[in-house]
Amino acid sequence: MTTAVRVRFAPSPTGTLHIGNARTALFNWLYARSLGGKFILRIEDTDQVRSTPEATQAVLDSMRWLGIDWDEGPECGGPHAPYFQAQRLDLYRAQLENLAGQGLAYRCFCTDAELQERRKAVEDAGGTFLYDGRCRSLGEAEIKSKLGAGAAFSWRFRTEAKTLAWDDLVRGPISFDGALLGDFIIVRSDGFPTYNFAVVVDDGLMGITHVLRGEDHVSNTPRQLFLYQALGLPVPRFGHLSMILGENREKLSKRHGATGVMEFRENGYLPDALINHLALLGWAPEDGIEVIPREKLKKAFVSPHFHAAPAVFDYAKLDFLNGTAIRGLTPESAWEAFQPFLAKLDFIPAQIRSDRPRMEAMVELVRSHCHRLSDLGRELRVLFVDELTPPEEVRKEWLLTDGARALAKLASERLSALDAPTVAYGEIQQLQKDAKTLLNLGGKHFFKPLRVMLLGAEHGLELEKVLPFLTRAQVLRRLGRNLN
RNA sequence: GGCCCCUUCGUCUAAGGGUUAGGACACCAGGUUUUCAUCCUGGCAAUAGGGGUUCGAAUCCCCUAGGGGUCGCCA
Numbered sequence: 182m183t184t185a186v187r188v189r190f191a192p193s194p195t196g197t198l199h200i201g202n203a204r205t206a207l208f209n210w211l212y213a214r215s216l217g218g219k220f221i222l223r224i225e226d227t228d229q230v231r232s233t234p235e236a237t238q239a240v241l242d243s244m245r246w247l248g249i250d251w252d253e254g255p256e257c258g259g260p261h262a263p264y265f266q267a268q269r270l271d272l273y274r275a276q277l278e279n280l281a282g283q284g285l286a287y288r289c290f291c292t293d294a295e296l297q298e299r300r301k302a303v304e305d306a307g308g309t310f311l312y313d314g315r316c317r318s319l320g321e322a323e324i325k326s327k328l329g330a331g332a333a334f335s336w337r338f339r340t341e342a343k344t345l346a347w348d349d350l351v352r353g354p355i356s357f358d359g360a361l362l363g364d365f366i367i368v369r370s371d372g373f374p375t376y377n378f379a380v381v382v383d384d385g386l387m388g389i390t391h392v393l394r395g396e397d398h399v400s401n402t403p404r405q406l407f408l409y410q411a412l413g414l415p416v417p418r419f420g421h422l423s424m425i426l427g428e429n430r431e432k433l434s435k436r437h438g439a440t441g442v443m444e445f446r447e448n449g450y451l452p453d454a455l456i457n458h459l460a461l462l463g464w465a466p467e468d469g470i471e472v473i474p475r476e477k478l479k480k481a482f483v484s485p486h487f488h489a490a491p492a493v494f495d496y497a498k499l500d501f502l503n504g505t506a507i508r509g510l511t512p513e514s515a516w517e518a519f520q521p522f523l524a525k526l527d528f529i530p531a532q533i534r535s536d537r538p539r540m541e542a543m544v545e546l547v548r549s550h551c552h553r554l555s556d557l558g559r560e561l562r563v564l565f566v567d568e569l570t571p572p573e574e575v576r577k578e579w580l581l582t583d584g585a586r587a588l589a590k591l592a593s594e595r596l597s598a599l600d601a602p603t604v605a606y607g608e609i610q611q612l613q614k615d616a617k618t619l620l621n622l623g624g625k626h627f628f629k630p631l632r633v634m635l636l637g638a639e640h641g642l643e644l645e646k647v648l649p650f651l652t653r654a655q656v657l658r659r660l661g662r663n664l665n
Numbered sequence: 666g667g668c669c670c671c672u673u674c675g676u677c678u679a680a681g682g683g684u685u686a687g688g689a690c691a692c693c694a695g696g697u698u699u700u701c702a703u704c705c706u707g708g709c710a711a712u713a714g715g716g717g718u719u720c721g722a723a724u725c726c727c728c729u730a731g732g733g734g735u736c737g738c739c740a
Contacts, residue, residue: 192740193740228739228740230739293737296737296738309667311736335738355669366737379740396669396671396734398735398740400669423671424733426732426733431733432733461677462678465688469678469688469689471677489670489672490733491733492677495677497690498677498691501689501691547702549703629699632699639701642700643699643701
């Protein structure tokens, strides 16, 4: 019998939720969901300077939008509350005393400036700076006098020369030489724990069994192993996920496109599509089917195999997945999903906008043409704006010809003969016959010019399906622009 | 620079000693649709290089090259 899986996502609230962190959250969540474990959200706000409540809220909002729910954490609490590190200071203090009592932690009175100076000296000489252990064995008297003088101090962990090793879930066996680590700070001079200390205390106390995190944490792991051993806390299994890169194989940044989770929402992506794509970065489904619904994903990480190489974020594939997801929506949920983007369109008259059935029908009309929800405007525009501007080469080929001019004339005459508010497709079919006999225009020489006149482009929505959404007056107006 | 990790089509990946090295996206071609999108079919395209081990290496070992991570009183 193995212990139930307990995994966590532990962001620091210093900005928006980055897509790379979202991937980490997702993998942990999927791992928990697949194995019936618990997913814990913990806020690592020990950086007094950079952490903000707004950022915490932004992280929670992003998580909720993605649909990644947590079993323990902010707003829902749990057996290991609180889930904000800034509220767990007494816990760290107790563990510090534990270490100090064992002689494994000591006060360091070296100032920032002093450390920088010594670092520079070593590096200028071509070496790699490690804390030199100056405060490692200060005498009681010396410590007392410094404390008496009100000197600031941090606490350092006393490392030793031994091998720190673990079997990484992603990378297999990894080991470090403890002698190369140097005594590192576990409690800052402001009394707050550093990341390496707090994370071990919390993961240990919260009973975390697996830690899936970014590759940038590999080099922290040996330090944390030192701490786990010294504290006698159970060591979780570690798995270090590859980084996510931009197209030029550099760290994903703004210049590659959106990087914040909420930006993807604003750009018209569905959370399910984003999740689907993120899941495919460093992981692959056993059945090879890559379009994966959320519910299936939640069962798929039973014995996941992760790819250790960095992955380039593929915006094109995301678009494909998103288009597929948009087409897979029910009409009702599609209607809901498009709302924010529909609201932004300024070319829809209020009267039509309030005609719900008509609006829903229009969304259905253009849905399969959208890769992103934000493509809605581009598609719908043609139903409302009469001043269409086809590209010059299209205009030249299909509009500026004698045949097109004659067709415009004939169409205007024929389609103004009836007064029904919209043009029926039957009228177009009749027009097609007349154009063939009178003007000898058939096939694409009939449809293409007509399409460009009415819809402003060579390609696009089906004429037959668009017609019910255009008034006869609109049709005639558009034809009229080509009469001379 | 030290330490650690990584390297299969353009991109995401499968294959963990024996396969014509498979799939997906993108791209190209054909079919369906009067166009486009959708959908279907087909095509292009990869084991970084060099040594070993082995009857047999994408798979194991070594070297080289390239890439990434990290070296904070940030997380």
